[in-house]
Amino acid sequence: MFYLVAVPSYFEKGLSKYHVYQLISNYEVTSDEAKTRGESTLMFNFEFSPITENISAKNKSLVEFMISVCAIIGGVYTIAGIVDSMIHKSVSYVFKNRIGKLS
Numbered sequence: 543m544f545y546l547v548a549v550p551s552y553f554e555k556g557l558s559k560y561h562v563y564q565l566i567s568n569y570e571v572t573s574d575e576a577k578t579r580g581e582s583t584l585m586f587n588f589e590f591s592p593i594t595e596n597i598s599a600k601n602k603s604l605v606e607f608m609i610s611v612c613a614i615i616g617g618v619y620t621i622a623g624i625v626d627s628m629i630h631k632s633v634s635y636v637f638k639n640r641i642g643k644l645s
Contacts, residue, residue: 544569549591554598564595 545568553560602610638644 547589547591549593549595551595551597554596556599566591 547566548563549566551562551564553562635644
């Protein structure tokens with residue numbers, strides 16, 4: 543049996559608006575005699591999805607783009623600092639343990 547689900551989608555870019563249906567398909571192979579009555583059959587189940595997908599493309603200004611880039615760089619720098627600190631403290635602990643200087 544083939545299952546088809548139509549998902550309505552709305553695309554917006556600038557002044558253009560598009561209304562399309564995306565088809566999601568799946569199939570199931572069955573050898574159940576009660577469903578097929580011993581004959582080769584091809585069955586379709588088609589339904590509309592109650593969920594609507596809205597997609598819109600908006601351009602960012604240069605200032606918003608630069609803020610996003612700075613936020614990403616700052617986040618990477620912060621995580622790198624945390625990882626570096628954890629590695630430094632664990633190596634220092636192991637070194638002090640080896641030479642017997644743990645208090």
